[in-house]
Amino acid sequence: MKKLGVPLIYGIVIAIGLIAYFLILSLLGLHVNPVFSLFNPAIVGIGMYMAIIASRKKMGNKYKYQKGFKIGLKTGFTATILFTIFFGIYSTELNPGFINKLLSVWDTSWHISIGMVLFTVAIMGFATTVVLTLAFMQLLKDSWNTKEAKKHEL
Known part of the structure; x- marks a missing residue:
């Protein structure tokens, strides 16, 4: 059996986190109040950030912005689909x-x-995924304003 990829593993972990949070709210009777869904992006964000970092460590020098962006999108979309099904x-x-x-x-x-x-649940999850991926990739991309990057341009 092929090893599960980083996006699938972290997507499942994020979905489990979202489901656990929802079930805890339901035990407390708070799941009918939409204001508590404002914490969902924090759960998704932590998981996506960890997935992008893990893929960056795994890829080493082969890590590129586009690959990290794909990892973020796949991770978030996986979590969104699983949570929407739940x-x-x-x-x-x-x-x-x-x-x-x-x-x-x-x-x-x-x-x-x-x-x-x-x-609506799915669209909110997909939108959160895109926005967080864009934000995280800005934080994690390599800078082109270094002496090493300028040497590679020449």
Whole structure:
């Protein structure tokens, strides 16, 4: 069996962290308050940063900006897909009344289906992934303003 790659391993770990955080909130009855989802980017960010650092150490001199960017995107997308699947199972099978409780926070007469909620969860995860990947790669990229980089240009 082929070894699992860095993005898959860290994506699964991030998803487990997000699921654990969600389940802890549900035990406390706080999972229906959307304000607590503001901590999700911290969980994703820590995992993505660790994945990019791990891939950078693993690749050594072969590490390039594009490879690190791909690692960040793959890691975050994996975590987002896994968490969205869990969220769908939780809100339809494990706690069918959850979506109604969640949406009762907003006073609206619209009918919002589970599909729209899952789409929103996925889009939020993908957007978080892209923004964090861009931010981390700016921190972790090699500078071109060094004497060594200028020697390679010539």
